[in-house]
Amino acid sequence: MNQLLKSTVLIFLLVVLSPLVIRAEEGQRPTHPQWLHGFRIGILAHDVRLWSRTRSEGGIDLNAEVVLDLPGWSLLNGRILPNLGVSLNSQGDTSTLYTGLLWEYERPSRFFFNVGLGLAVHDGELESKFDDKKALGSRILFRIPIEFGLLIAKHHGVSILFVHVSNAYLAEPNEGLDTIGIRYFYRF
Numbered sequence: 001m002n003q004l005l006k007s008t009v010l011i012f013l014l015v016v017l018s019p020l021v022i023r024a025e026e027g028q029r030p031t032h033p034q035w036l037h038g039f040r041i042g043i044l045a046h047d048v049r050l051w052s053r054t055r056s057e058g059g060i061d062l063n064a065e066v067v068l069d070l071p072g073w074s075l076l077n078g079r080i081l082p083n084l085g086v087s088l089n090s091q092g093d094t095s096t097l098y099t100g101l102l103w104e105y106e107r108p109s110r111f112f113f114n115v116g117l118g119l120a121v122h123d124g125e126l127e128s129k130f131d132d133k134k135a136l137g138s139r140i141l142f143r144i145p146i147e148f149g150l151l152i153a154k155h156h157g158v159s160i161l162f163v164h165v166s167n168a169y170l171a172e173p174n175e176g177l178d179t180i181g182i183r184y185f186y187r188f
């Protein structure tokens with residue numbers, strides 16, 4: 001599973017970022033597929049025990065996410081956008097591959113907020129006898145992200161992201177896993 005997650009990140013970087021870099025190096029204005037809203041990369045503190053208050057895993061998570069612009073429904077002065085991403089743990093603890101929907105709201109002041117709901121598949125423990133490994137109970141977990149950010153230029157921004165994943169007590173055990181960190185984003 002860990003190899004699958006690493007391969008996914010590599011494919012993500014090649015497919016999304018390489019056309020932009022190649023066009024920029026050739027002196028052309030970078031273009032993007034119309035279905036692509038943007039991408040986000042960041043560093044997250046792994047298992048910060050905010051919502052889930054059980055045993056701890058360690059390390060940091062490297063996070064990469066692509067936000068799609070299809071179909072991009074409007075709701076309550078915001079937009080609902082699909083996302084797909086990966087978080088890889090630096091010390092071999094739980095890593096995730098995820099997808100879902102984000103409701104994103106942006107103010108004229110360049111501040112934005114999003115909240116979402118989705119699913120994550122992980123390579124962590126389902127049941128654990130060790131104090132340093134989460135017992136997540138199910139291979140597929142619900143994922144709830146909350147993010148606050150600020151556009152610092154037309155296409156660039158920074159944000160603070162909190163994510164909770166758990167099986168919502170549909171399986172036992174359900175220790176859950178929380179991450180929090182900072183991300184850079186590029187919006188087309």
